[in-house]
Amino acid sequence: MGYTVSIWLLAALTALHKGYGQDPKVTIRNTQPTTFLELQGRVNEKVINAVRVQDVTMSCYVEDLGPGMLVRWRKTYKTSNNEVGQVFISTDLAITDNTKYSVEKPTDYTWRLRVRDTQIWDEGVYECYVQLTELSVAHDTRIVRVLVPPYLTPAMVSPDTTVTEGEDINLLCNATGRPEPMIEWTRLGGAVLPNGREKHMGGMLPIRNVHAKDRGQYRCHVWNSIGQIKRDILLDVKFQPVVTAGNNAVVYQAPGYSTTLQCFVEANPAPQQGEMKWAKGSLSYTVSTQKYIIRTIEGAFDRLTYEMIIDGVSEEDYGTYTCHISNSMIDGPSVRQNVRLAKSAEPVSSPKVGRVVKAGEWQRRFKGLLMRTNGSTSCFVVSSISTIMCLVVILL
Template identity: 30%
Template sequence: MLFNNRRILTLILFMISSAYAQRTPTISHITQEQIRDIGSQVDLDCSVHYAQDFPVVWVKYDRVKTIDSMPISSNANLIIKDSRFSLRYDDATATYTLSIKDIQENDAGWYQCQVLLSISNKITAEVELQVRRPPIISDNSTRSVVASEMESVQMECYAGGFPPPKISWRRENNAILPTGGSIYRGNILKIAAVHKGDRGTYYCVAENGVGKGARRNINLEVEFAPVITVPRPRLSQALQYDMDLECHVEAYPPPAITWLKDELQLSNNQHYRISHFATADEFTDTTLRVITIEKRQFGMFTCTAQNKLGSAEGHVELTESIIPVCPPACGQVRYGGAAAISPSEMTIAVLLGAYIVNVFRRIVNSRY
């Protein structure tokens, strides 16, 4: 008899414990990860069982900073005052649905469904909402680079957005990259030994299929020693006329440019006029005008350019000719203080005189 009573008591305790276990709240379903565009809508479902006597809440939280979690709803009631959020409860399925419309970028994050059993005990399930965002190039990306020739160069480009953007590199006018080809893919563009021909504008392009992508212009400046080219190394001009001597200088940083004659540095005066014209940061055209040439001014002239990386020089020889060269000998010239007409006017006068003489001869011949 005692044995039977023990069996009955054990069976009752088992049934009670089973009933209690069946009534422990559970979360049977949570929406899987959601990816949405800005301005769209999303529904987040949380299905619970045996939670009639317990609070069920939706919370947005930061996985890194859990203390920054933000309660959104409690049971079927919203806590936050935001017209974009709404909550509905389906009694048949015991499902709490959190709806967000007109999704904004800051809506992205983790949403957690919680059943609060006690102050220190809760049942949870979570879903991540990802919001597609166009690329934005990060501030820690390279903006500009200055390097000396043959140094190694590294340009970096990083971008935020969702999906994670892909980075590619291009050059202005689709020029060939130092790495080869017109496009390089990756966050870091490395040039082992930079040359002056590598200078210019590089484009860092971030794309993820959302919007038009983002682009940053990165200027690469390469410092190099001067290089001089002389377009006309030998020139001729007549006495008492002007002549321009030219040198093209390529250098960075911009160099100091001088002109020499017989190892003496020339300056602006009644005999010489020096001018510099920068066509770009690296290019300078320099011109020496020899004014009203005298015998002693014929000979070899030297243009020099120097910066911190080195120096270079070019040579222009000026020789004497009988016939004036125009230009620049196209204006008024003077002989011993007496004014003379310009060569163009002289030419016209000579041609006109020859024409008159020829006409006069024809008239005389026709009479005889």
């Protein structure tokens, strides 16, 4: 049966119910859930909205019931072929299906119907009536509708998904429910959707030519008048490294003082140790020594900082350094970013510690961890000037 009961269905019932004379008065009262009036066309119909599996009760109060007259319940419904069907439920206290229905008589004038465990097929027009003549009855009716909270169909909801930059992807979040649920897409953290909007309505969110900036959590919010569901879907995007120097493309320092060269990286998957290096001319710097300290500082959201601390700048250190970054998404040459170390007349404060760092101070801070250990490679947690860091050291 459809979501609403057509007016013509009630009209068809009413046409059967016309009669004359002193008739019993039939009134349905005290329904659970509560009856409300709903305008259908030009008529206010009496409607009960029940949540699926909820019991529905309707008390039928009958006055002036004549001798030999019986109180009955029946349901009229619309079939899938748009025809009228009927289910005769009870005569007085006798039930046709005692697994679905029961009738109680709490008073001499009340016949209370209970519809157990309501399902969608229980929708229809429920009628308490007394047969007066072959063609006329005294009656009252209620339209019973069954509501269903939103339900996500597992096969039609996207799992956490990984794509490569440039591909197309459709994120799915299909739901059922009565009334039909609304479906809204947003991104966590207040970011806009790939289409440039804050929200998108519908069970599918299409993303064309996926960019790295599209990665993150997407929220599907599904709701109707009786419930809601939220489902978060992670979109992971694999992309080649993006490397910048930020505001540090040129770094100034006087001889004899320490400085830090940095490049800022976004990449997924993250570069491995052998996929990163600093270079100056024919020289490569991939592991730490006592003077040149290589650090990788991991950040959130596929970001990292790759830096080289020069613990005591000398004349031969000035010039242009190149940060080389690669990952498994690159078949050819690595991504490169130049950083120039320029000579200054006065020592420059380190932004990390807010003061000038003299040559050798890093070595003293590391407390002798840069030691010879038979050529092995070790990772130490050491106390530096401003942070706790893990150094990958080739021990000479």
